[in-house]
Amino acid sequence: MSRKIGDVILDLQNISLRFGGVKALTDISFDIREHEVRAIIGPNGAGKSSMLNVINGVYHPQEGKIFYRGAERKKMEPHMAASTGIARTFQNIALFKGMSVLDNIMTGRTLKMKSNMLLQAMWFGPAQKEELAHRRKVEEIIDFLEIQHIRKTPVGRLPYGLQKRVDLGRALAMEPQILLLDEPMAGMNVEEKQDMCRFILDVNDQFGTTIVLIEHDMGVVMDISDRVVVLDYGKKIGDGLPDEVRSSPEVIKAYLGAGH
Amino acid sequence: MGFFIETLIGGLMAGMLYSLVALGFVLIFKSSGVFNFAQGAMVLFAALAMARFSEWANAALGGNSLFLANLIAFVGAGATMWLVAWVVERFVLRKLVNQEGATLLMVTLGITYVLEGVGQTIFGSEIYNIDVGMPKEPVMMFENLFEGGILINKEDFIAALIAALLVGLLTLFFQKTPVGRALRAVADDHQAALSIGIPLNRIWVIVWLVAGVVALVAGIIWGSKLGVQFSLATVALRALPVVILGGLTSVPGAIVGGLIIGVGEKLSEVYIGPMVGGGIEIWFAYVLALVVLLFRPQGLFGEKIINRV
Amino acid sequence: MLYRENGQFKTTYAADQQIFTIAQDKWFVLGIVAFAFLAVPMLADEYMFRAILIPFLILSLAALGVNLLVGYCGQITLGAGAFMAVGAYAAYNFLIRIDGMPLIGALLLGGLTSAGMGILFGIPSLRVRGLYLAVATLAAQFFCDWAFLRIKWFTNDSSSGSVSVSDLSVFGWVIDSPAEKYLFCLGFIVVFAVIAKNMTRATIGRQWMAIRDMDVAAEVIGIRPMYAKLSAFAVSSFFVGVAGALWGFVHLGSWEPAAFSVDRSFQLLFMVIIGGLGSILGSFVGAAFIVILPIFLNQFLPALGGLLGLHISTAAVSHAELIIFGSLIVFFLIVEPHGLARLWAIAKEKLRLWPFPH
Numbered sequence: 039m040s041r042k043i044g045d046v047i048l049d050l051q052n053i054s055l056r057f058g059g060v061k062a063l064t065d066i067s068f069d070i071r072e073h074e075v076r077a078i079i080g081p082n083g084a085g086k087s088s089m090l091n092v093i094n095g096v097y098h099p100q101e102g103k104i105f106y107r108g109a110e111r112k113k114m115e116p117h118m119a120a121s122t123g124i125a126r127t128f129q130n131i132a133l134f135k136g137m138s139v140l141d142n143i144m145t146g147r148t149l150k151m152k153s154n155m156l157l158q159a160m161w162f163g164p165a166q167k168e169e170l171a172h173r174r175k176v177e178e179i180i181d182f183l184e185i186q187h188i189r190k191t192p193v194g195r196l197p198y199g200l201q202k203r204v205d206l207g208r209a210l211a212m213e214p215q216i217l218l219l220d221e222p223m224a225g226m227n228v229e230e231k232q233d234m235c236r237f238i239l240d241v242n243d244q245f246g247t248t249i250v251l252i253e254h255d256m257g258v259v260m261d262i263s264d265r266v267v268v269l270d271y272g273k274k275i276g277d278g279l280p281d282e283v284r285s286s287p288e289v290i291k292a293y294l295g296a297g298h
Numbered sequence: 299m300g301f302f303i304e305t306l307i308g309g310l311m312a313g314m315l316y317s318l319v320a321l322g323f324v325l326i327f328k329s330s331g332v333f334n335f336a337q338g339a340m341v342l343f344a345a346l347a348m349a350r351f352s353e354w355a356n357a358a359l360g361g362n363s364l365f366l367a368n369l370i371a372f373v374g375a376g377a378t379m380w381l382v383a384w385v386v387e388r389f390v391l392r393k394l395v396n397q398e399g400a401t402l403l404m405v406t407l408g409i410t411y412v413l414e415g416v417g418q419t420i421f422g423s424e425i426y427n428i429d430v431g432m433p434k435e436p437v438m439m440f441e442n443l444f445e446g447g448i449l450i451n452k453e454d455f456i457a458a459l460i461a462a463l464l465v466g467l468l469t470l471f472f473q474k475t476p477v478g479r480a481l482r483a484v485a486d487d488h489q490a491a492l493s494i495g496i497p498l499n500r501i502w503v504i505v506w507l508v509a510g511v512v513a514l515v516a517g518i519i520w521g522s523k524l525g526v527q528f529s530l531a532t533v534a535l536r537a538l539p540v541v542i543l544g545g546l547t548s549v550p551g552a553i554v555g556g557l558i559i560g561v562g563e564k565l566s567e568v569y570i571g572p573m574v575g576g577g578i579e580i581w582f583a584y585v586l587a588l589v590v591l592l593f594r595p596q597g598l599f600g601e602k603i604i605n606r607v
Numbered sequence: 608m609l610y611r612e613n614g615q616f617k618t619t620y621a622a623d624q625q626i627f628t629i630a631q632d633k634w635f636v637l638g639i640v641a642f643a644f645l646a647v648p649m650l651a652d653e654y655m656f657r658a659i660l661i662p663f664l665i666l667s668l669a670a671l672g673v674n675l676l677v678g679y680c681g682q683i684t685l686g687a688g689a690f691m692a693v694g695a696y697a698a699y700n701f702l703i704r705i706d707g708m709p710l711i712g713a714l715l716l717g718g719l720t721s722a723g724m725g726i727l728f729g730i731p732s733l734r735v736r737g738l739y740l741a742v743a744t745l746a747a748q749f750f751c752d753w754a755f756l757r758i759k760w761f762t763n764d765s766s767s768g769s770v771s772v773s774d775l776s777v778f779g780w781v782i783d784s785p786a787e788k789y790l791f792c793l794g795f796i797v798v799f800a801v802i803a804k805n806m807t808r809a810t811i812g813r814q815w816m817a818i819r820d821m822d823v824a825a826e827v828i829g830i831r832p833m834y835a836k837l838s839a840f841a842v843s844s845f846f847v848g849v850a851g852a853l854w855g856f857v858h859l860g861s862w863e864p865a866a867f868s869v870d871r872s873f874q875l876l877f878m879v880i881i882g883g884l885g886s887i888l889g890s891f892v893g894a895a896f897i898v899i900l901p902i903f904l905n906q907f908l909p910a911l912g913g914l915l916g917l918h919i920s921t922a923a924v925s926h927a928e929l930i931i932f933g934s935l936i937v938f939f940l941i942v943e944p945h946g947l948a949r950l951w952a953i954a955k956e957k958l959r960l961w962p963f964p965h
Contacts, residue, residue, distance in 0.1 A: 094827055120829030132824035134817050136885060144810070145817045149829040151810040155838060158809035159802045166621075169809060173620045212828060333738045393941045399737055400683055401944045404880045404936065407873055411933025415926045423922060535745070535869065542742045575757040584746035588731060591743060595735040 043264065044072030046105075047248055048093065048216060053102035055088055055272075062088040063099065063272045070216070075242055075249045077263035077280075079256075081292060084269040086252045087129055090218045093250070094126050095119040121149055125214030127205040129221045129252075135194045139204050142193055143179060146211025147172040176211055183207050183237060199230040206237060216248045217241065223255055231255065235262055260284065268292070304450075305564050311454035313560020314461040318516040319537035320544065320552035321465065322509040327546050328472075329481040329505040330391065331488070333399065335406040338534025339413035340510055343382065345517030345526040346417050347375040349426035368430050372514075379510030380503075382413070387502045395488055395498070414531055423528065428521040457519040464515055465553055468508070472549065481505060536580065539587035545600025554598065559583045626804055643793055648786040656785035658902060664792040665853045667894040670878040671796075671803050671887065672846025677876065678884035679807055680839035681819025682732050686744035687847050688871035689728075689751035692864060694721040694848025695855035696761050699770050703763060710777050714795075714852045721848020722841040724751075729840030733833055736822075748869050755864040771861030788857050795853060799846060804887055806842065815839050816885070847875075881939050883946025892947045900935070904928045 048070040055063040063085045070076050078086045091097040093104075095114040104111045106122065125146075134142050151172060157165035180189055183203050188196060193204055202222060209217055222238065223231045239262055241247050253259050259266060259280065266283045268276035270292040276283045283289055319337060326334040351371035359367055390405060472478040484491040484501050492498050520530060540559045544551025566582040590598065617623045627633035651660060673687045698717025702708050708716075728747040732740050755761050762770050775782040775791075782791050806812050814835040817825035826832055855862045874897055882893020908927055912919035919927075943949055 096823065096827065116823070116826040117829050117831045120827060126827055128824060132821045132827075134820035134824070136820050137813070137816050141813055141816070145813045145825070145830070146828050148810055148814055148817075153810075155806070155811050155842075158811050159806050161805040161809065165809060169624065170620050173624065177620070208828060333741075390937055390941070394944075397940075397944055400677070400880065400884075401940055403683075403738065403741070404877065405940050407877070408933045408936035408940065411929045411936070413933075415929030415931075415933065419923065419926045419930070423926070538742050538745060542739055546738065577753055577757060581746060581749035581753050584742075584749050588743050588746045591731055591735050591739060595739065597739075 043074045046070070047072040047107060049105040050093070051103045051105070053089075053092060053099045053104070055085075055092060055097055055099040061272055062097075063092070063269075066102075066269070066272075066274045068267045068274065068277055070248060070250060071265075072215075072248055073242070073246050074264040075238070075251060075262055077251045077253060077259045077266045078269060079253065079259055079266060079283075080269035080275075083271075085272040086269055087220055088272075089269065090126060090220055090250070090252065093119075093216075094124045094218060120212065123212075123215035124218065125209035125212040125216070126218035127202070127209050127220055127222055129224065131198075131201045131205050133193045133201055133205055133208070136192070138190050138192055139185060139196070139207075140173075140176065140180070140189045142204055143176045143207045143211045144172065146208040147176065149212065179207050179210050182210075182240070184233075199226055202226070202230075202234065203237070206234075210241065213245070214247060216250060219249060219251045219253075221252050221254065223253060223258060231258065238262060256284075305568050306561060307450060308454075309561035309564035310557055311451070311458055311560070312564065313557040314458040315516060315520060315556075316537050316540045316560055317553045317556025318461050318464065318512060318519070319533055320540040320556050321468065321549065322512045322516070323537065323541045324544075324546065324549055324552045325468070325505055325509045325512065327541075328549075329484050330502055331399065332391070332402045332406060333546075334509070335403060335534060336409040336413055337509065337513060337537070338531045339410040339417070340379070340382070340513040341517045341520070341533055342526075342528065342530040343413045343417040343517075344375055344379055344510060344514035345428065345521040345530055346421040346426065347378045348372065348514060348518055349428045349521060349526045350421045351375055352428065353426070364429065364431065372518075375514050376511060379514055380507050383503050383506030383510055386506055387499055391502050392499060410531070410534075414528075418528070426521075426526040428518055428526060430518060430522055453523060457523075460515065460519065464512065465549070468512075469549055471508075477501070477504060536583070539583040542587040542597055543590050545597030548597070548599035551597055551599030559586065562586050624808065626801075626808070640797060644790070648790060651786070651789075653785050656789050659898060660789050661785070661792055661858050663894055663898045664789070664796050665850050665858055666875070666878065666898060667891045668792075668796050668799055668853065669847050669850035669875055670882065670890040670894045671799060672843045672848075672850060673875045674879040674882075674884065674886070674890045675803060675806070675815070675846065676839050676843035678879055678886065678889070679812060679819065680815035680836065680843075682729075682836060682839060683737065683741040683876075684744040684843075685741050685869070685872050685876065686728065686747035686751075687875040688867040688869060689748040690721045690725060690844045690847040691851025691854060691871065692751050692755055692867035693724045693844075694718055694851030695862065695867065696755055696770070697721065697848070698852035699772060699855065700761065700763070702772065710775055710856075714849055714856070717852035718845040718849035721851065722845040725840040725844025725848075726837050729837050729844075732836045732840065745869070745872075748872055752864055752868065755867075769861050769863040770855075772856045773860065775856060782857070792853055792857060795849065799849070800887060803846070807887070811835075811838060819885075877936060879946075881936065881946055883948030886946065886948035886952075888951065889946050889948030892951070896947065900932060901928060904931055 046069045050069065051067050053063055053066045054061070066085075066089070078089055080086050088097060092099050095116045095118060098113055134145065137145075151168055153165040153168045157163060180186055183206065185200065185203055185207065188200060193201060196204065206219070206222065219238065223234050226234065235258060238249060238251070242249050251259070251263060263280060265278060266276070266280050267274060268283055268286075268289050275292055276286045276289045278286075319341060322337040322340065323334060326332055326337070348371050351374040352367050355370040355374075356364065356367035386409060390409065394402060394405060472481065480491070480496045480501055481504075483494075483496055484498060488498065491501075516533075517526070517530065520533070537556075540555040541552060542555075543558060544553070544555025563579045563583050567576070567579050570582075571578050594600075617628070622628075625633075627636065647660070669687065669691060672690075673684065676682050676684055694717040696717075697720035698713045701716045702710070702713040724747070728744060731743040735743060756768065759765075762768060775788075777791070780787075782788055807815075814825070814830045815838075817828075817830055818832060818835045818839075822832060825835070851867060854866070859866060878893035878897050879890060880893070881896055882891065883889025905924065905928065908924050909919050939947070
């Protein structure tokens with residue numbers, strides 16, 4: 039099945055973000071189209087994670103506008119971003135350490151669970167039915183990510199690669215429209231990376247989820263992304279198709295340093 | 299007007315003492331991330347030691363030299379606090395490196411009970427006096443400025459001077475000495491400090507000793523004013539809002555916070571208290587701290603907390 | 608029978624989401640509950656009921672409430688005693704001011720009032736965390752201490768400042784003997800334990816735990832911190848408030864604000880930390896430990912002194928109690944910072960594999 043890249047879903051215009059006197063992002067504009075895989079690359083400290091944090095409302099940029107599906111987004115908290123369909127994974131895995139894999143992924147369903155607290159306290163009627171319905175959905179995700187054997191394991195005990203997968207699972211449980219992935223393959227070996235690439239492409243393909251990806255492995259980025267944004271010192275220095283970006287002199291300079 | 303200023307000054311004096319106890323909190327929190335609930339028990343323990351050592355030394359010297367007896371007692375009580383610091387580090391802290399804040403907090407509550415029990419077993423549980431020769435009589439000041447003048451306790455005045463001196467010394471210690479720098483490094487990250495070769499165990503003994511000495515000074519001042527008794531241990535609860543107000547990691551915060559709380563307590567008790575039945579000192583301090591927290595979650599002088607993802 | 612889950616296959620998600628997924632666990636707990644309801648009332652004597660069993664049950668309920676907030680939602684509170692007080696005084700006022708108010712109605716309304724206070728004093732948790740919050744909750748403690756002492760309306764203008772409740776009865780069942788009081792409390796604690804278990808395995812419980820483990824990530828996946836935290840404060844305070852009302856009505860009969868002082872708050876926090884944060888079982892274990900230890904020391908120390916030919920004065924006993932109690936707390940925290948319940952969990956895990964651990 040071939041994916042059809044749609045209209046612009048998220049449009050970022052002139053975003054600037056400062057922490058005290060430190061400029062994390064300066065005047066950055068780019069857009070994200072529906073169903074595409076959009077990569078953000080750049081050296082360490084370029085502001086990539088800050089960019090994701092702006093998109094899902096953890097940080098509030100001092101300047102700039104964000105349009106989501108054509109409507110301007112006002113100041114927004116992360117949980118509101120989540121309810122509009124933006125999910126994300128984290129660079130330094132931010133799983134809920136005290137909970138099992140199953141429960142971690144179930145938390146991703148929070149927004150979709152509506153039964154009231156009293157019914158939950160009784161474990162009765164609609165609350166129980168709802169719990170089971172969502173469990174079924176979560177089991178689908180568990181099957182999809184091939185982590186059936188660890189569903190009852192506390193996530194703290196899992197190896198790194200599997201934790202990354204659970205992190206993805208939790209985000210998928212939200213059935214997001216845009217999925218932000220912050221270095222989903224950092225620290226993985228080749229096989230794990232291949233698995234992860236496969237999952238990302240499958241998600242994009244099967245569910246039509248728009249993916250915004252930060253990654254350091256150039257091979258991966260060039261292979262799976264449709265368009266690439268390059269950041270350096272909080273500024274945008276490149277934007278385009280993977281091949282265009284790769285041959286841009288400015289990008290080469292940022293990556294290899296002057297003199298090359 | 300004279301009455302108002304008198305209340306104000308009374309509040310400042312009381313506040314100075316809160317600052318001293320708060321300082322103990324801040325020192326330990328800064329350097330080990332432990333929120334030391336036992337600080338109040340340490341004040342009690344130190345004051346008990348001081349009172350009894352002084353009594354015993356005075357008896358041994360035949361009552362000839364109160365000054366000498368007090369000096370011996372001060373050294374003795376200081377040594378006792380060193381012993382406390384050593385025991386706490388050796389048998390408790392060393393085994394709890396990198397535990398969570400709540401666990402450490404609970405541990406210090408355990409230490410509180412132990413100190414209270416041991417202190418009263420060794421030194422007795424009566425009310426004792428500490429007489430370090432502080433002048434007791436109040437003086438009248440500014441009689442020409444206000445009608446009736448202002449009544450000030452010389453004792454309070456001296457106490458405030460001592461407290462201010464101690465604060466100055468500690469600030470210098472933290473900022474200028476190598477040990478102080480090491481302390482600040484430990485506060486940031488236990489394991490990182492260990493890995494660059496800072497002897498964590500020794501640092502902790504030092505900082506608990508310093509906190510112990512601060513407790514001793516607070517205990518002496520308080521004890522000479524009101525007598526040494528069990529209720530001294532509850533002073534920790536009075537000093538908590540001070541730390542929160544000033545910020546858990548800030549030495550100047552402890553000082554300013556102490557003054558604000560001291561003044562706030564006195565003024566509220568005098569001006570609001572009668573309207574609602576009195577006794578509002580304690581919770582007023584807490585509510586004051588709470589209101590500050592709502593606007594500045596890190597306290598007045600605390601380091602800003604930034605969430606990173 | 609060996610402790611095994613072999614052969615217990617689950618074919619539905621419903622079966623997999625029961626409270627006890629292992630049949631032996633279920634029978635064991637049901638057995639204990641049956642024993643507590645049927646056998647204990649016949650076996651225990653009055654002292655047992657008054658000094659140990661009733662306080663244990665009520666404080667377990669309070670510890671359960673504290674555990675929901677501290678252990679599951681990660682919000683430290685040092686003001687639990689205050690919420691017990693709110694529960695007790697509110698229930699008292701509902702009972703005496705409204706004609707025909709049934710006992711259980713008053714107790715639950717006391718809990719609800721406490722829940723309201725919990726929400727109010729939980730608001731700082733939206734801005735501050737950790738130790739700052741712990742101190743903020745002390746504000747609730749001292750405010751309530753003061754309010755119930757000074758505001759005469761709460762105590763129905765009683766001249767001594769203490770209030771009392773007598774003639775407890777539910778639907779004509781008069782609760783006056785210790786055994787009846789015990790059963791009354793037991794009924795409450797069983798129901799509330801089931802409720803707590805249900806909440807912690809439902810979405811609300813997962814939201815609490817998510818906030819506890821990683822609050823930023825929780826918010827990013829759509830959990831509203833305000834809802835999660837304040838609901839934890841409300842539910843926790845409800846539990847604690849009902850426990851407070853039971854403590855006043857059933858255990859003490861007549862009480863003063865000092866019954867719910869800051870020491871009580873510390874005690875409750877000790878229970879959940881020693882018992883095990885984030886564990887229903889832990890709340891009970893911790894409560895048992897803290898209730899029984901002082902009684903044990905009180906009996907044991909003079910006996911030991913007598914054995915050695917020493918007379919130990921009551922003051923010395925109380926000091927020794929402080930020392931031993933404090934040391935034990937330190938000891939337990941060092942040996943097992945995750946609480947006694949963790950030891951039980953580890954033992955169970957080993958038992959599942961025994962006698963072939965590999």
